[in-house]
Amino acid sequence: xxxxxxxxxxxxxxxxxxxxxMFDNISAKYDFLNHFLSLGIDHIWRRKAVKKLQQLKPKRxxxxxxGTGDFAIALLALKPTQVIGMDISPGMLSVGKKKMLSKKxxxxxxxxxxxxxxxxxxxxxxxxxxxxxGVRNFENLEKGLLExxxxxRKGGKIIILEFSKPKRFPIKQVFGxxxxxxxxxxxxxxxxxxxAYAYLPESVEAFPEGKAMVDLLKSLxxxxxxxxxxxxxxxxxxSGVK
Numbered sequence: 021x022x023x024x025x026x027x028x029x030x031x032x033x034x035x036x037x038x039x040x041x042m043f044d045n046i047s048a049k050y051d052f053l054n055h056f057l058s059l060g061i062d063h064i065w066r067r068k069a070v071k072k073l074q075q076l077k078p079k080r081x082x083x084x085x086x087g088t089g090d091f092a093i094a095l096l097a098l099k100p101t102q103v104i105g106m107d108i109s110p111g112m113l114s115v116g117k118k119k120m121l122s123k124k125x126x127x128x129x130x131x132x133x134x135x136x137x138x139x140x141x142x143x144x145x146x147x148x149x150x151x152x153x154g155v156r157n158f159e160n161l162e163k164g165l166l167e168x169x170x171x172x173r174k175g176g177k178i179i180i181l182e183f184s185k186p187k188r189f190p191i192k193q194v195f196g197x198x199x200x201x202x203x204x205x206x207x208x209x210x211x212x213x214x215x216a217y218a219y220l221p222e223s224v225e226a227f228p229e230g231k232a233m234v235d236l237l238k239s240l241x242x243x244x245x246x247x248x249x250x251x252x253x254x255x256x257x258x259s260g261v262k
Contacts, residue, residue, distance in 0.1 A: 026226040028219040035159040036135070040108050042219065043087070046211040047111030051088055053210055053217075057203050065250050066094040066152060069181045069257050072248075073098055076177050078147030082106065084136045084168065085154020089116035091181075092129045095150065104146075106134040137164045144173040152181045156227040165240050172262045178242065179259050183220075184229040186253035195254055199224065233258055 027035045028042040046053070054062060069091075073081075079101045083092040086105030095103050107113050113131050120126040134140065136151075137160055149168050158164035168178055186192045199221040207217025228236055230247060233256070237245045242260030249256055 026219070026223050028215050035157075036108065039157045039159075042213065042216045043107075043109035044111035045213045046216050047088070047109065047115050049211045050112065050115065051090075053207060054090075057206065057217075061251055061254075062090075063094075065181055065255050065257070066091055067097075068248075068250055069150065069152070069179050070094050070097055072179055072257065072259050073148050073150075073177060076148060078176070080104075080146050080148075082141070082146045082149045082171065084149060084151045085157065086116065086131065087112045087152075087154075089119055089129060089131060091150055091152040092116075092131075093119075093123065093125065096125060096128065100128070100147075103129045105129055105131045106136065106139070107131075108133070108135055137167055139167055139171055141171045143170055144176075145171050147173060147176050149176075149178045150181070151179070153183060155180055155182055156223045161228075162236070162240065165237065165242075169241060169262055174262055176262050177259060178262070179257065180233075181255060181257050182227065182229070182233075183224045184249070184253055184256040185224065188252065191252040191254070229256060 027038045029038050031038065078098060081095050081100050081103045083095060083103060083105045086092050086107045089105050092103050092105040105116060110133060113133055116131045120129050120131060136158060149172055155161065155164065172178055186195050203220060204218040208214050211217065234245050234247050237258065237260050245260045247256050247258050
């Protein structure tokens with residue numbers, strides 16, 4: 021299985037260790053930067069992703085790479101009985117747990133520390149899994165995708181929301197400048213982490229998208245795989261069924 025080689029800090033540490041360190045470093049500023057740098061569009065993308073689960077009406081949902089829990093909160097629109105938000109970063113989870121308490125949803129959303137490539141859940145436990153802007157951070161993409169499939173029940177659905185590279189003028193040029201120049205510049209100054217927001221465009225560039233991602237999901241056993249471009253191709257929603 022091929023491992024994604026792009027890492028935030030390019031040290032001797034594993035990608036998993038570096039990603040954990042990066043998100044711990046920026047956790048205090050993450051929500052502000054995320055919404056500010058995406059101009060608030062990330063909320064719209066999550067709502068579109070959640071709508072793809074409406075027909076399924078899942079009761080037990082896993083939100084992987086949950087971060088501070090924004091996707092997990094958006095999933096409450098489906099009226100689930102349980103949402104587990106799992107992340108590898110203790111810093112992000114700490115912010116997320118406070119958010120759940122402030123919104124009084126901690127009885128439904130359980131924020132847990134864990135590794136998406138080696139999860140503690142039994143086979144077929146979840147009705148649905150979501151991942152928002154997280155799969156490109158997996159150390160071993162195929163292993164993580166297979167583990168997601170393992171813990172999803174037969175007939176359950178997996179939704180992946182991830183950045184992609186727009187192909188059409190002028191969105192391609194505008195987004196290219198914004199992601200490679202503006203985001204690293206502002207991210208560095210606000211988060212005080214020089215590498216974290218430079219890693220964003222680098223990891224997007226290295227990540228398989230569109231047909232390549234669809235073909236990968238199919239090859240791993242995902243059924244009825246679809247991809248939907250949002251905001252002119254700035255992001256893509258992938259869906260598959262077990």
